[in-house]
Amino acid sequence: MHFDEFKNRPILITGASTGIGAALARALGGLGARVAVHYNSSQDAAEQVGEDIAKAGGEAFLVAGDVSTSEANDEIVRRTVEAFGGLHTLVNNAGGMLGRIPIVDVDDEHYERVMDLNARSVLQACRAAIPAMRESGGGNIINTTSIAARTGGGEGAGFYGASKAFVSTLTRVLAKEHAKENIRVNGVSPGVIATPFHERYSNDEQLEGARQSIPMGRLGTAEDCVGAFLFLGSDALSGYITGQVIEVNGGQLMP
DSSP, X not given: OOOGGGTTOEEXXXXXXXXXXXXXXXXXXXXXXXXXXXXXXXXXXXXXXXXXXXXHTOEEEEEEOOTTSHHHHHHHHHHHHHHHTSOSEEEEOOOOOOSOOOGGGOOHHHHHHHHIIIIIHHHHHHHHHHHHHHHTTOEEEEEEOOXXXXXXXXXXXXXXXXXXXHHHHHHHHHHHHHGGGTEEEEEEEEOSBOSHHHHHHOOHHHHHHXXXXXXXXXXXXXXHHHHHHHHHHOHHHHTTOOSOEEEESTTSOOO
């Protein structure tokens, strides 16, 4: 089956300059989508993703902003809708751990930084995007959560996992609230994926320990995650699926 339905579709991906977001943006470009590539500090990387999308036959629109603030999320969505004349699909992919810290050491500042980046960003981007989807008769939201939302995360990653559990639950709540408006809301939950995320927050010993716990015997790649997003983004393939979270982890967790 060809993913012809993505051709010319207006899609916003937050955190699309590197890692999973960049891999998905490039894949959608190859399917002819119109992709808003959001980034915060990685402008050079975002520009490269935009170039790759254009070369693949899609259309790229670069949009910058710090998604940890509500105002920035509103502006990112507004600019995307303005550039494309609408919005069909929102992929909330931006997020981060911001350090491995045991729960007992999480102070107010760390709490706010992590929750603003991982939880507020998803909530506010959805609030901003849903009116535009209503205007076009429906849409699709896909949230990136994490295996840590179910397992509690590895050493010092528990609070990150808690913030992603918020995302998983919010996904189900939004799916219930907007199903009758033809807006589907689902999630993708990556396991241990070899991206800049783990280059920043995990050492070799931690990654090797994770690898040994994965039945498939290797860490995942950003490209390993793309298929789940495309499946959930396709009305032809997943039109009767909403409120679900797909685990992409090589068998590390089998819920």
